[in-house]
Each structure stands twice: as structure tokens, then as C-alpha cells.
Amino acid sequence: MVDLMTLYSTPVGYVHMLLRAHVRPGDVVIDATHGNGGDTRLLRSLVGPNGIVYAFDVQLPMRADVDMTDVLLVGHENMARHVAALHHRQVRAVVFNLGYLPGGDKALTTHVDTTVEAVEQALTLIAPDGIIILVGYQHDEGRRELAALRTMLSALPSGTHTATETVFLNHDVTAPIVLTIAGVQRT
Numbered sequence: 413m414v415d416l417m418t419l420y421s422t423p424v425g426y427v428h429m430l431l432r433a434h435v436r437p438g439d440v441v442i443d444a445t446h447g448n449g450g451d452t453r454l455l456r457s458l459v460g461p462n463g464i465v466y467a468f469d470v471q472l473p474m475r476a477d478v479d480m481t482d483v484l485l486v487g488h489e490n491m492a493r494h495v496a497a498l499h500h501r502q503v504r505a506v507v508f509n510l511g512y513l514p515g516g517d518k519a520l521t522t523h524v525d526t527t528v529e530a531v532e533q534a535l536t537l538i539a540p541d542g543i544i545i546l547v548g549y550q551h552d553e554g555r556r557e558l559a560a561l562r563t564m565l566s567a568l569p570s571g572t573h574t575a576t577e578t579v580f581l582n583h584d585v586t587a588p589i590v591l592t593i594a595g596v597q598r599t
């Protein structure tokens with residue numbers, strides 16, 4: 413049963429509930445922005461020992477105790493060439509938590525051009541019933557990313573994808589915004 417208190421507690425709680433609802437043991441999934449590994453940890457627990465988690469980042473975590481097994485220190489705009497060919501069109505979830513690492517170097521933020529490129533590649537990697545989830549922020553570069561992503565997602569054909577935007581209307585005005593692209597075709 414979906415726990416609404418968790419679902420809507422925070423944008424990250426919302427994203428994690430979506431992942432829990434969608435990702436199954438044995439799935440292939442991607443964390444496009446590993447950071448301190450919170451999303452990767454959840455994904456690893458959901459796919460289990462027979463699944464595969466690809467994780468990308470351009471920097472190491474802030475914390476020394478983060479498990480870096482299989483984390484690729486590569487920009488997500490290169491993800492397609494790092495995902496094995498046999499996993500193309502098999503990926504059930506891709507999660508992007510955009511922006512910069514809290515407490516880290518704000519210059520190492522995601523950028524609109526590379527984010528759009530990465531989402532284009534993610535669209536070629538997901539299974540017909542796969543999902544892409546993006547958490548976007550409202551700093552200057554984040555606003556540019558959100559604007560470009562809204563344009564891109566709005567143009568996706570509704571016969572193959574459903575694109576949504578979730579805004580936390582009564583939270584702080586700078587609260588993150590969650591965008592999703594869900595494949596609507598059966599495998």
C-alpha cells in the first residue's frame with residue numbers, strides 16, 4: 413500500500429516512493445547523479461543481487477564511507493556509451509537529482525546542455541515501460557535546466573510516453589520540482 417505521508421513528505425521522499433513502486437528485483441537501473449549515494453543505495457536494495465545499478469558522477473562523494481563499487485566517474489551526458497549494449501532499451505528507471513552536492517563545490521553543478529543530452533540518451537536506454545525521474549532546483553542554472561526540460565518533455569509523443577511535473581505548492585518557493593517521463597508501452 414502507498415504511504416501518502418512518505419509519498420508527499422519531501423520531493424526526495426516522493427521520488428523514492430515512485431522508485432519503490434516501480435523497480436523490481438533483477439532490474440537494470442541508472443543513478444545519473446550519484447553524489448553521496450542516497451539514491452544508489454535505494455536502487456541497489458530494490459534490484460537486489462541479480463540486478464544492475466549504473467551510477468554516474470563527475471566527483472567523489474563528500475563522505476568517505478560511501479560504497480563506490482561500480483560508480484563511474486563520468487558525466488551522465490556519456491551514459492549511453494557506458495551502459496552495456498545488451499542493456500539498451502532494458503533500463504527500468506533512470507533517476508537524476510540535479511544541481512550540486514550539498515556542502516560541496518557549487519561549481520560542480522549539472523548544466524542545462526549536458527542534462528538535456530543525458531535525458532536524450534536516457535530516452536534511448538529505457539525499456540518501453542521504463543521511467544525517468546528528474547529532481548530540479550531553482551537556482552539560476554537549475555531554472556535553465558527546468559525550462560529546457562519542460563520544453564523537451566512537453567514535445568514527447570503521448571502515444572509512447574507520459575511526462576509529468578510535480579510541484580510542492582505549499583512548501584518553500586524554492587522547493588525542488590519533480591519531472592517524470594514514463595513509457596506507456598508494454599514490453
Ligand SMILES: C[S@@+](CC[C@H](N)C(=O)[O-])C[C@H]1O[C@@H](n2cnc3c(N)ncnc32)[C@H](O)[C@@H]1O
Binds near residue numbers: 471510
Ligand atoms: C544533488 S547532487 C546528487 C545527490 C545524490 N543523488 C545523493 O543521493 O546524494 C547532484 C550531483 O550531480 C553531480 N553532477 C554534476 N554534473 C554532472 C554530470 N555531468 N554527470 C553526472 N553527475 C553530475 C554533482 O557532482 C553532484 O554530486
